[in-house]
Amino acid sequence: MSNSAYRLFHQSCYGLAPLAEASVDALVTDPPYGISYQNHDWDKALPNPQIWADSLRVLKSGAFGLVFSSVKLMHRLMVDLEDSGFLIKDVLFWAYLNGMPKSRDVALDIDKELGVESKIVGHYNYVQGYKKGGADNYYAQNGKPKRAASSDLASRYQGAGLGLKPAYEPIILVQKPLETGLTVAQNLIKHGTGALNLEQTRIPYEPGEGKVGHNPHPLGRVSANLLRTDPFHDGYDKFFAVPKVRQHAEDFNHHPTLKPVELMHHLVKLVSFAGQQVLDPFMGSGSTGVACLPLGRAFVGFELDEAYYAISQQRLGLAAQNAR
Ligand SMILES: C[S@@+](CC[C@H](N)C(=O)[O-])C[C@H]1O[C@@H](n2cnc3c(N)ncnc32)[C@H](O)[C@@H]1O
Incomplete structure (x- = not known):
């Protein structure tokens, strides 16, 4: 053209x-x-x-x-x-x-590898962009379970991930x-x-x-x-x-x-x-x-x-x- x-x-x-x-x-x-x-x-x-x-x-x-x-x-x-x-x-x-961070919580992978169920520490709603009312509203009674490491070994790596947010x-x-x-x-x-x-x-x-x-x-x-x-x-x-x-x-x-x-x-x-x-x-x-x-x-x-x-x-x- x-x-x-x-x-x-x-x-x-x-x-x-x-x-x-x-x-x-x-x-x-x-x-x-x-x-x-x-x-x-x-x-x-x-x-x-x-x-x-x-x-x-x-x-x-x-x-x-x-x-x-x-x-x-x-x-x-x-x-x-x-x-x-x-x-x-x-x-x-x-x-x-x-930019979307693509990391994952590897501590949860360790629990899985060890056959231990990670504990549920709350619930959250997936939010893309901004949530009216601010960060407090990201959490919900009936949203997806928010998990944290259970085993001692996984707890050492709580929150460890694989990459930064691209900016x-x-x-x-x-x-x-x-x-x-x-x-x-x-x-x-x-x-x-x-x-x-x-x-x-x-x-x-x-x-x-x-x-x-x-x-x-x-x-x-x-x-x-x-x-x-x-x-x-x-x-x-x-x-x-x-x-x-x-x-x-x-x-x-x-x-x-x-x-x-x-x-x-x-x-x-x-x-x-x-x-x-x-x-x-x-x-x-x-x-x-x-x-x-x-x-x-x-x-x-x-x-x-x-x-x-x-x-x-x-x-x-x-x-x-x-x-x-
Ligand atoms: C990163 S994208 C460009 C996007 C662009 N900046 C925009 O805003 O729409 C790269 C483009 O190169 C095209 N492409 C890949 N190989 C090509 C080739 N050999 N000749 C021409 N275009 C090609 C792909 O189809 C793709 O649409």
């Missing part, structure tokens, strides 16, 4: 065959993490590194890229990107509140090397690439904020490599806040790893300038493209899965209408 502002390909990205060499200004992508997320086949392995060589071919010299990753496999992805010829420039941490995702910032022999300024003049768009990604001051540091810039602070889309209310929010953008309700989008539109706006702005073209080889439901259009960036995306591709068509169609 194609429009002057965007091109969507329902095919595997490998080879990026429809794209000419040095024709793309930036890469923003959320590839498979290789962690079998919700047991999806497409997430069973990290992308074949060939896609990073393909991306280098179609990017202009000096172009920047942002590649989402997972805490467990970011090291491998970074090596793949570097081995393919990208420079590793930074790792952004996107912090959020709604951030790493996003690797990479760059295709500048054209050999050119300075940043010469590269920008020749190719339009080679610098980050720090001006458009400044974090605005809070209304009435008094202490804004030395030599304040009228548009706000320089965006940091720690980003947050949820407010943390800890007094430091103002340093890391990704500004809100108007979002239209899209009930039809069921992609399991959908990224927030304000985050994608911020990332697209950071690595591109108005009028440039951004590539996402693993576009899913097209979130990178949805962020590109209102910002005046052209978009080119690939998606293998038919259902996700259909969602991306619908979303990009709406984004194009709203951007008019």
Whole structure:
């Protein structure tokens, strides 16, 4: 599907065959993490590194890229990107509140292993999100039994678990090397690439904020490599806040790893300038493209899965209408 502002390909990205060499200004992508997320086949392995060589071919010299990753496999992805010829420039941490801890109480497993029944210490209701009235209302007379270790051995490990609550995702910032022999300024003049768009990604001051540091810039602070889309209310929010953008309700989008539109706006702005073209080889439901259009960036995306591709068509169609 194609429009002057965007091109969507329902095919595997490998080879990026429809794209000419040095024709793309930036890469923003959320590839498979290789962690079998919700047991999806497409997430069973990290992308074949060939896609990073393909991306280098179609990017202009000096172009920047942002590649989402997972805490467990970011090291491998970074090596793949570097081995393919990208420079590793930074790792952004996107912090959020709604990560689900997947740990279990292993003390209860020990009781089970020993053939001892764990004791019931109360009852609770499963709560997703917030409960009116606060934490006291999580507990109930007739809910599910809340258990604790019974045996002496299990009691030593009461509450022991296997992992932390996930609260951030790493996003690797990479760059295709500048054209050999050119300075940043010469590269920008020749190719339009080679610098980050720090001006458009400044974090605005809070209304009435008094202490804004030395030599304040009228548009706000320089965006940091720690980003947050949820407010943390800890007094430091103002340093890391990704500004809100108007979002239209899209009930039809069921992609399991959908990224927030304000985050994608911020990332697209950071690595591109108005009028440039951004590539996402693993576009899913097209979130990178949805962020590109209102910002005046052209978009080119690939998606293998038919259902996700259909969602991306619908979303990009709406984004194009709203951007008019
Ligand atoms: C993590 S998801 C991207 C989700 C996206 N950020 C969103 O907000 O909708 C990665 C996507 O890559 C797609 N994919 C996997 N292998 C692919 C390939 N070889 N070519 C194109 N797409 C592929 C999967 O179907 C999946 O939708």
